[in-house]
Amino acid sequence: MLGEFLLGDGLYPQVRIKDDGARRGCALVDGEYLHVGLPLGASLPRDMARARCKPAGKQGAIMSDFEPVSGFVLPRFAGIPTFMRLPHVPLDDPRIAQVQVGLIGAPWDGGTTNRPGPRHGPRQLRDASTMIRAQHGITGVRPFQALRCADLGDVAPNPADVQDSLRRMTEFYARVRAAGVLPLTAGGDHLCTLPILRALAHDRPLGMIHFDSHTDLFHSYFNGQMYTHGTPFRRAVEEGLLDPYRVCMIGIRGTAYDSEDRDFARAVGIRVIPIEEFHRRSVDDVMAEARGIAGDGETYVSYDIDFVDPAFAPGTGTPEVGGPNSWQALECARLLAGVRIVGADLVEVSPPFDPSGGTAYLGASLMFEMLCAIVARYP
Numbered sequence: 171m172l173g174e175f176l177l178g179d180g181l182y183p184q185v186r187i188k189d190d191g192a193r194r195g196c197a198l199v200d201g202e203y204l205h206v207g208l209p210l211g212a213s214l215p216r217d218m219a220r221a222r223c224k225p226a227g228k229q230g231a232i233m234s235d236f237e238p239v240s241g242f243v244l245p246r247f248a249g250i251p252t253f254m255r256l257p258h259v260p261l262d263d264p265r266i267a268q269v270q271v272g273l274i275g276a277p278w279d280g281g282t283t284n285r286p287g288p289r290h291g292p293r294q295l296r297d298a299s300t301m302i303r304a305q306h307g308i309t310g311v312r313p314f315q316a317l318r319c320a321d322l323g324d325v326a327p328n329p330a331d332v333q334d335s336l337r338r339m340t341e342f343y344a345r346v347r348a349a350g351v352l353p354l355t356a357g358g359d360h361l362c363t364l365p366i367l368r369a370l371a372h373d374r375p376l377g378m379i380h381f382d383s384h385t386d387l388f389h390s391y392f393n394g395q396m397y398t399h400g401t402p403f404r405r406a407v408e409e410g411l412l413d414p415y416r417v418c419m420i421g422i423r424g425t426a427y428d429s430e431d432r433d434f435a436r437a438v439g440i441r442v443i444p445i446e447e448f449h450r451r452s453v454d455d456v457m458a459e460a461r462g463i464a465g466d467g468e469t470y471v472s473y474d475i476d477f478v479d480p481a482f483a484p485g486t487g488t489p490e491v492g493g494p495n496s497w498q499a500l501e502c503a504r505l506l507a508g509v510r511i512v513g514a515d516l517v518e519v520s521p522p523f524d525p526s527g528g529t530a531y532l533g534a535s536l537m538f539e540m541l542c543a544i545v546a547r548y549p
Contacts, residue, residue, distance in 0.1 A: 236269070236318040238304060246300045252321035253295070253356070254302045254538065259320035261345050270317045271544060272351040273537070274342075276515075278327035280335055281361030281399040283391060285487040287520030288359045291530075292324060294521040295356040299534035306542050308504070313538075316545045322346070322353075332397050336365045343369030352549065354541060356533070357517030359487070360386055363472050364402040367411040370470065370513050377416030377464040378403075379509065381502060382474040383423050383490035385442060387431040399487075399518070404431075407438055412470075414438040418463040420456060420502070421445050421477045424490035445492055453498055457505035464509050471506060471514035471540060475533050483532055485524020496532055503539035507546035514540045 238255035252258050253273035259265045275292025282288065305312050313319065325342040327335040343366050346353050355366060360382075370376065380386075384400065387407075391398045396405065406412045419435070423445035435442050441463055448456055476486040479493035494502070519533045 235265075236320060237314045238302075241303070249300075251296045251300050254299045254314075254319075254321075254534075256314070256319050256321045258323060260323050261342075261349065265320070266322075266349050266351065268318055269320045269322075269349070269351050270548070271319045271541065272322040272346055272353050273319065274322045274346070274353050274355045275324035276327075276339065276355050276358035276362040276366075276517075277324055278329070278335055278339070278357075278362055279359040279399075279487075279520075280327065280329065280332045281397060281402075282359045282487055283398050283400060285520060285523060287522040288357055288487060288518050289327075289329070290521045291358060291517075291519035291533075292356045294524070294527070294530040295516070295519060295534050295537070296321075298527060298530040299537065301531060302534060302538050306538075309542065311542045311545055313541045313545045317548060319541070322351070332361075336361075336368075336397065339365035340368045344372075352511070352544065353513045354537060354544070355513075355515040355517075356537065357515055357519070360399040360472070360474055360517050361397060361402050362517060363470075363515055364397075364405055366513060366515065367402075367406050367470060368409070371406075371411040374468075375410055375413040375416075376512065377467050377469040378412055378418070378472060379460050379464055379469060379506065380417065380419045380472045380474075381421055381477040381499075382419060382472075383421060383445075383476045383493060384474070384488065385419055385422055385431040385435060385440075386474075387434050387440070389430065389434075404434065407440075413467075414440045416464055416467060416469070417441065418443065418460040420460060421448055421493060423492055448494070453494075453501045453505065457502060461505075461509055466510060468512045469509050471509070471511055471543075473503065473514070473516045473536055473540065474518045475516065475529060475536075476518055478532065483529045485520050485522075485529030486518045487520050487523070488518075499532065500535060500539055503536050503543065506540065506543035509543065510547055511540075511544050512549075514544070516540070 277289045277292045279286055279288040325339050347369055386400050386402050387404045388400045390396050407414050417440045420443045422442050475483050476489055478499045480489035482496040516533050516537050519530055
């Protein structure tokens, strides 16, 4: 079946979409198949057109090998759950050479200082993500046709040793980076982000867009404990993993021990957008500023589920009232499109405090939004 596809930036004003099963969702342009990741007849926004047109396959890879199992083929409550029903491709699998985006579980909460449980987050998020379908309901983006995605499994932490867990995670993500795979991680507590940054940013600092109730910029907890879920970004700045002038933290709120974290942010140049400012402005306006701060450079995205008001996401360890609703939370992630994302995470989902499963489903939906944003500008 062939159809018209409008790219929108004048590069290929109209191309024919090939949908013969083997190369579903590809455009044939000048004899070369290009992945476009949008449905037949779709129109592509001008500022995202170039990013969506990708060379199709390497070594004859067929996109359908990396597409989720459809709920029309196998009911979503059946089968072994993987992230978004994608194939499981561990790092030692030969197919890893074909994977572009790897969804990874980080089942560790050794940095938690309040309510524990995020170690169970990846398993719950996998289960919730079986509800994710192939096409974005608003933009029409089909990320699993645009990029080859797979579930890479879990990094194996040491629940009895914080430093060994950090080392193990750094080594795991170094292998992910060496394989040329962009990681999208489900945590785990927020300390998980530090070893990911150590692997992805060891040779140059990254920018970061950070959604959270808390800055996670404290120096230490409990008489000098330097590694908790409240300190990862202080360590990341100190270690040169983040360029503070390209870091934007959105949604910060709640009572505080003191102003040490915000004083540090001001001192090094981190932009903090507190929740009262977020609510005064539109989501569009806030995210335009965040994209401007990240600029054109490589950027990491870290999304703590406690950014969302606990009325909509109660299943987390350190909830703070007064946050955005679930629609605003999704909109923030959607408006990451255009950022040069080199990695992202969704952390702090705590299933023991999520009896309905609604927090996990919101978390899985946010991961899908971030995946669609990655598609908008890959690599």
